[in-house]
Amino acid sequence: MSKLPKIIWSKIDEAPALATYSLLPIVNAFTQAAGVEVVESDISLAGRVLAAMGLAEDELTKLGDVVLEADGNIIKLPNISASVGQLKDCIAELQGQGYDIPNYPENPANAAEEATQAKYGVCLGSAVNPVLREGNSDRRAAKAVKKFAQNNPHKLRAFPENPKSYVAHMEGKGDFFANEKSITCDKDQKVTIALNGNTLTTIDAIASEILDGTYMSISALNTFYAKTIEDAKTNDVLWSLHLKATMMKISDPIMFGHGFKAFFKDVFAKHADTLASLNVNPNMGMSDLEKKIAGHAKEAEIKADFLAALESDAPKLAMVDSDKGTTNFNASNDVIIDASMPVVVREGGKQWDRTGAAVECVAVIPDSTYGMFHAEMVADCVKNGQYDVSTMGTMQNIGLMAQKAEEYGSHPTTFELAEAGTVTVTAEDGTVLMSHECEAGDIWRMSRTKDIPIKDWVRLTVERTKIEGIPAIFWLDENRAHDAEVKKKVDAYLADFDTTGLDIQFMNVTDATSFTNARVRKGENTIAVTGNVLRDHLTDMYPILELGTSAKMLSIVPLLAGGGLYETGAGGSAPKHVDQFLAEGHLRWDSLGEILALAESLRFIGNKHDDAKLKALTDALDVANNGYLDNNKEPGRKVGQPDNKASHFFVAQYWADALAKGSNAELATKFAPVAKALQENEDKIIEELLAVEGKAQDIGGYFHPNDELAAKAMRPSATLNAIIDAI
Numbered sequence: 001m002s003k004l005p006k007i008i009w010s011k012i013d014e015a016p017a018l019a020t021y022s023l024l025p026i027v028n029a030f031t032q033a034a035g036v037e038v039v040e041s042d043i044s045l046a047g048r049v050l051a052a053m054g055l056a057e058d059e060l061t062k063l064g065d066v067v068l069e070a071d072g073n074i075i076k077l078p079n080i081s082a083s084v085g086q087l088k089d090c091i092a093e094l095q096g097q098g099y100d101i102p103n104y105p106e107n108p109a110n111a112a113e114e115a116t117q118a119k120y121g122v123c124l125g126s127a128v129n130p131v132l133r134e135g136n137s138d139r140r141a142a143k144a145v146k147k148f149a150q151n152n153p154h155k156l157r158a159f160p161e162n163p164k165s166y167v168a169h170m171e172g173k174g175d176f177f178a179n180e181k182s183i184t185c186d187k188d189q190k191v192t193i194a195l196n197g198n199t200l201t202t203i204d205a206i207a208s209e210i211l212d213g214t215y216m217s218i219s220a221l222n223t224f225y226a227k228t229i230e231d232a233k234t235n236d237v238l239w240s241l242h243l244k245a246t247m248m249k250i251s252d253p254i255m256f257g258h259g260f261k262a263f264f265k266d267v268f269a270k271h272a273d274t275l276a277s278l279n280v281n282p283n284m285g286m287s288d289l290e291k292k293i294a295g296h297a298k299e300a301e302i303k304a305d306f307l308a309a310l311e312s313d314a315p316k317l318a319m320v321d322s323d324k325g326t327t328n329f330n331a332s333n334d335v336i337i338d339a340s341m342p343v344v345v346r347e348g349g350k351q352w353d354r355t356g357a358a359v360e361c362v363a364v365i366p367d368s369t370y371g372m373f374h375a376e377m378v379a380d381c382v383k384n385g386q387y388d389v390s391t392m393g394t395m396q397n398i399g400l401m402a403q404k405a406e407e408y409g410s411h412p413t414t415f416e417l418a419e420a421g422t423v424t425v426t427a428e429d430g431t432v433l434m435s436h437e438c439e440a441g442d443i444w445r446m447s448r449t450k451d452i453p454i455k456d457w458v459r460l461t462v463e464r465t466k467i468e469g470i471p472a473i474f475w476l477d478e479n480r481a482h483d484a485e486v487k488k489k490v491d492a493y494l495a496d497f498d499t500t501g502l503d504i505q506f507m508n509v510t511d512a513t514s515f516t517n518a519r520v521r522k523g524e525n526t527i528a529v530t531g532n533v534l535r536d537h538l539t540d541m542y543p544i545l546e547l548g549t550s551a552k553m554l555s556i557v558p559l560l561a562g563g564g565l566y567e568t569g570a571g572g573s574a575p576k577h578v579d580q581f582l583a584e585g586h587l588r589w590d591s592l593g594e595i596l597a598l599a600e601s602l603r604f605i606g607n608k609h610d611d612a613k614l615k616a617l618t619d620a621l622d623v624a625n626n627g628y629l630d631n632n633k634e635p636g637r638k639v640g641q642p643d644n645k646a647s648h649f650f651v652a653q654y655w656a657d658a659l660a661k662g663s664n665a666e667l668a669t670k671f672a673p674v675a676k677a678l679q680e681n682e683d684k685i686i687e688e689l690l691a692v693e694g695k696a697q698d699i700g701g702y703f704h705p706n707d708e709l710a711a712k713a714m715r716p717s718a719t720l721n722a723i724i725d726a727i
Helices: 014-034 045-052 061-065 084-096 111-121 145-152 218-235 251-263 264-270 272-277 280-295 301-309 337-346 366-382 451-468 481-494 508-522 532-547 574-584 590-608 612-630 643-662 665-681 681-690 707-714 718-725
Strands: 005-010 039-042 073-077 137-141 166-168 181-184 189-195 198-205 210-216 238-241 317-321 351-354 358-364 395-399 415-416 419-426 432-438 443-449 472-475 504-507 526-530 551-560 564-569
Touching: 005 014, 005 061, 005 590, 005 681, 014 039, 014 590, 014 643, 014 665, 014 707, 039 145, 045 061, 045 472, 061 612, 073 210, 073 218, 073 590, 084 280, 111 432, 137 145, 145 166, 145 612, 166 218, 166 366, 181 432, 181 481, 189 451, 189 564, 198 251, 210 218, 210 419, 210 432, 210 481, 218 238, 218 251, 218 358, 218 532, 238 251, 238 351, 251 264, 251 280, 251 443, 264 272, 264 301, 272 280, 272 612, 337 351, 337 358, 337 366, 337 532, 366 508, 366 532, 395 451, 395 532, 443 481, 451 472, 451 481, 451 504, 451 526, 472 612, 504 508, 508 526, 526 532, 532 551, 551 590, 564 590, 590 612, 612 643, 612 665, 643 681, 643 718, 665 718
Parallel strands: 005 039, 005 073, 073 564, 166 358, 238 358, 395 526, 472 504, 472 526
Antiparallel strands: 137 395, 137 551, 181 210, 189 198, 189 419, 210 443, 351 358, 415 443, 419 432, 551 564
C-alpha cells in the first residue's frame, strides 16, 4: 500500500468514462513510481442505480466521507445529472444485461411503486455534486491553456449587421427572483414548510444559516411564454427555450413542459383527451410523447399535427439536431442552459432551424435570477460585436457551493403545488418566518446557505485576489432578498482579513457582467465571486468563448476539512462524442481537463507531505502538459485523425521524457528507458492506434459498458500497452 494518500478517480459516464480506459493505466504507471496510487470509484449513473437497488456498493456515500477527511483527494470527472428519460434508458440497459431491477414508475399506483420511485429518485439530477462539494470552487484557466488559446484562436462568428437576437426573461412579478424572501436563522431548530397548514416537509435548520423561499407563478410563466412566442413571430427569429432540467430536477422539467404546451398550444388542445389517456407528460418532451402514442389509432394524426405546427406561420423552433429532426422540445435534458447559451453567443446570436440554417434567435430564459446574465452577454455583443479570442482577457471564478449552498432544485424542498393557498415556513415556536400566496401548479422552492461556507468563500476570495492582483467582484444584488442576507455576512467576514490594496467590489448581475466584459475586451482579467448557480453559468460561458471549451478549465475545490476535490470540466458534448466513437472508433474527447486536474491533485499531496519524488513527478507532468499544448496534440475531430487515445500517448511520451531529464535520479533512471521506447516506437504506436479508425466499436453498453470490451477498444496499441504495463 502507498504511504502517501490515494487519489480517487471517479468512474463516471459517456466520453470521459471511455477516455479513462486509456488514460488511467498510464496515470497509474507513472504515479505509483512516486508512491501514489490512483483508484477508481464508481459514481456513474448505472453505478448509482445499482447501489440504490442494493446490487452494488454505494460509492457515492463513501466519497461523501472521503471529502470530510484531512487528506481526502478526489478527481471528479463529469457525470450525468440524470433526467427521468435518461434514468429510464439506463434502467432498461441494465435490465437487458440481466440485472433484476424494476422499471421506474412515473405515476406510482401504490405504496410499493412510491417506494421504488423514491429509491430511484436519489439518482436523478445533480445527485453527485452536493455530496462531494464540501468546499468552495476556484475555477480558472491555466496560464498555458489561456496562452495556447490566444495563439491558436478558435472561431467566434460575427454578429450580423443590425442584429435581432436577444434574451427574454421574466420581469416584474411572477418569477423566482421577484418572489424571493430570505431570513437568517437565529438558532438550531426544526423548520416546517406547509401548504394551507398541511406539512410538505420539515428540515433541521442550523444557527446563522440563510433560508430562502420563493415561487414561480405558472400563470405569469405562461403569459411570458405566449408573449415571447408572438414576439419571435413578429421579429422573424427562432424561438428557443434554455433551462437546466438536469440540475434543477423538479422546477425546470415543469417549466419545460409548460413551454412545450405553449408552443404547440393548438395541438395539445386538440388531442388533450388522447394524450391524457396515454399518461403523456409534457415535462418529458416530444421523444417520450412519441413513445406513448406509438401504435395508437391517432398516432399518425398527432404526429402530422405537430409537424404542421412547425410548418405554419408560427415562429420557427430552434433545433437540437437538424439532421435528425430533433427540436428544442425533444427531451428536457437535451438543452442545458450553461452549455447552450455560450453557443448562441459563439455563433453570433444564432441557432439552427429545421433546414440546418443558422438563424438569429430569441433565447427564452424564464427566471431573471440568471436570465439577466445571459441577456447582458448577448446585448453586449449586439452593441460591441464579437470578442477577439487572440486578445480577450479572462474571467476567474470563486463560487459559493460548499455544504450544498444554494442547491436550487437538487434538494427535497421544491414542490409543484397541488392546490392554491398559502405556503408558510414556520419556526419551532410557531413563528411564521415567511409566507407566499400561490396558485395551484406554482413551483415553490427553498434553498439553504450555511454560514461556514460563506466565511470560507470570503477567505478564498481574499486569498485569490492577493495572488492575482486583479479586481474581484461579488455578484450580489441588494435588491434580491437572498443576496442582501449574504452581503451582510460577506461585509462582516471581510473585516476579518487584511484587504489593504485589494480591489473588491459589489455589483448586481447586469452591472457585474458589463464590468467584466469591458475588461475582457481590453485584455484584462477579473475575478467573479458568485453563488452556486451563477458559477455554473459563468464557468461555461466565458471558457467556451475564451478557450473553445469549459473542459480545459482548472476547477479546484479546497475542501473545508483540508483535502482537495479536483473537477475536470463540463461534459455537455460528451454524448455526441460517444455516438461517433461507437460508429467510427474515433473519440474526440480532450482529456486535458483530467490531466490538469491530476497535476493539481499531485501538487497538493506533494506540498502537504513535502515529498521530493512526488514534486519531481508533478513538475514533469507540468512540462508534459505544456508540450501537449505547444505541439497541438489535442484529439482531431474527424475519423482518421489521431484521437483521444493518441493524445494520451503523447502525454506519456512527454512526461517520461521530462522525468528522464529531471533532477530526481531515481525517477530519471526508471523513466529514461520508457522515454526512449516511446520515442523510438512513436510511428508504430500511432499506426496501431489509427488502425481502428473507421470501425464500429462494441463496448457492451452506453450507461454500463463491459470493462473488458471498453478497455480493448480504448487500448488498441499492443506496443504502447507493453511499454506502459512494464513500468
